[in-house]
Amino acid sequence: MASAPKRPKAAAGSSADPLPAFLAWCGRAGVELSPKVRLSRAGAVAGYGMLAAQELEEGEVLFSVPRSALLSQHTSAIQHLLREAQESLQSQSGWVPLLLALLHEYTTSNSHWQPYFSLWKDFRSLDHPMFWPEEERTRLLQGTGIPEAVEKDLANIHLEYSSIILPFMEAHPTVFDPKLHTLELYKQLVAFVMAYSFQEPLEEEDEDEKGPNPPMMVPVADILNHVANHNANLEYSPWWDRHSSERLSSPCLQQCLRMVTTQPVSKGQEIFNTYGQMANWQLLHMYGFAEPYPGNTNDTADIQMVTVRKAALQRARSEAQQQLVSEQWDFLCQLEMVGEEGAFVLGWDEVLTEEELATTLKVLCMSEEEFKEYKEQDGWEDDSEEEENSTLSYEALSRLKTPCKKLLYDSVLLTLESYGSDLKAEQDLLNNKEAYEKLSQREQQALHVRYGQKRILHQLLELVH
Structure with a gap:
């Protein structure tokens, strides 16, 4: 193409x-x-x-x-x-x-x-x-x-x-x-x-x-x-x-x-x-245009910050756990790691907002005792090894602790649900030249945007599954 x-x-x-x-x-x-x-x-x-x-x-x-x-x-x-x-x-x-x-x-x-x-x-x-x-x-x-x-x-x-x-x-x-x-x-x-x-x-x-x-x-x-x-x-x-x-x-x-x-x-x-x-x-x-896959090497996909909060609240099994998630979210807001309109940005090869995503996953997966200690330190950690591991690259995704991987996985699934179609249907449409050429210019441009974002999100799913 x-x-x-x-x-x-x-x-x-x-x-x-x-x-x-x-x-x-x-x-x-x-x-x-x-x-x-x-x-x-x-x-x-x-x-x-x-x-x-x-x-x-x-x-x-x-x-x-x-x-x-x-x-x-x-x-x-x-x-x-x-x-x-x-x-x-x-x-x-x-x-x-x-x-x-x-x-x-x-x-x-x-x-x-x-x-x-x-x-x-x-x-x-x-x-x-x-x-x-x-x-x-x-x-x-x-x-x-x-x-x-x-x-x-x-x-x-x-x-x-x-x-x-x-x-x-x-x-x-x-x-x-x-x-x-x-x-x-x-x-x-x-x-x-x-x-x-x-x-x-x-x-x-x-x-x-x-x-x-x-x-x-x-x-x-x-x-x-x-x-x-x-x-x-x-x-x-x-x-x-x-x-x-x-x-x-x-x-x-x-x-x-x-x-x-x-x-x-x-x-x-x-x-x-x-x-x-x-x-x-x-x-x-x-x-007014988009580049067809795989031409745009700068393409990204977003996970809305509030989507990660939603995923954390959904896995909370009690009212006390939901309250803890709310307190953790408020503290992340104070640290300016998250915001109601913010997004975590994912590229093809790296998390572009790695510090924000790493800190958010870590805090939202803390126990009540861990979070209390973390708050007392105002979000700072003395452990240099822990600080080093807070940087979240794609290479490090597979090494995330299981609760963090599960939270990220659930957040990606929620993000994919926000689209009106799935990846396979769009893959089939792109592979069918006759069907693709029947699309209007707007439909084609929108397809390229959606498909690139979903490819990045599915790539992330595989990494943290």
Whole structure:
């Protein structure tokens, strides 16, 4: 099965390909495209993509984008309005200034960015689960964690639009019109930012002080599709000299974002970028696609923390034992090992939240006397060997004490019950090419998410059985 695209893309017009006009805009904007690559629909896994026109070696620069060509709150025609109102535009997502810039630029016919926007006819074509009917979303994605994430997204979108966007538009009636800049358009632009924006990494000390950088749109870079086994990566050059606070002198070398190959690429082969180590549920939630098994080596499955509590309560044989489990859970909350909305994350080869899961299993399997002693030590242990064994890797799963293995086993079974179908039925569907091809695109993407998660969970069942 072919690798899945980062996201589907639609042309802006039915009669004319917008790509030539976009490439001409790139030339005017200072975007430098290597003659060894080409942008095309033909040969790409979906929509537009970047393909090697010649053989490429590792470390070759495919294109460079000057910072003046980035679309952000700092380059929009309304940047001065956004700067003046920056305090009132703060939000949980941190995306509001960019979204306001997009609302304006996308609906302004003479916008500098129109050739860029022309690559998309309708942002709904991204087909994020937020655009699916609720019934379909629940039916296809039950148990994956996506419906819950979408509900939070939609609630936040409505809150931001009503409490921040509308007041800003009302304060600038010559620039914005709520009849044109609607909640529905705002939701579509949120999906656009989810699927196409980039976020420049900060140094750790900067992130601690300021939080993450706001997102930005990077023309050309966002045309590349994504797979886990990618062959190119975006490099960020310093925006300024951290020591002198002066702008660096060479704009071509020092103020450009560059896409660079990470391995040799054959002529005609598609060039793929990466958005990081993302599980299939995250890819479908944020980008509208999932990678078919076994392509996504970064896939994960979650066991909700409250599911482990539920499994512990179910095995308690008396009211006193149930009370002990409740006290143990409360203590784990105090240690910040668990939370009502938290999850234990399992990868293909390791438990990504190993400390949290190891501590939770150990505490919930303690006797009343053991737990009393553990509490008196505030969760600390003097035994170095015990502390070493608290790290839970897949290699160590078979060495868990029997009560811990049983609790984990029961928790995995409860998690599998939350899905609407079993692993074998989905395996049969994936192996039946004719039946698979009859599925809608949404059904196929949801199947890849569910199947990968269940494979990881069943692998865990075998390890602790």
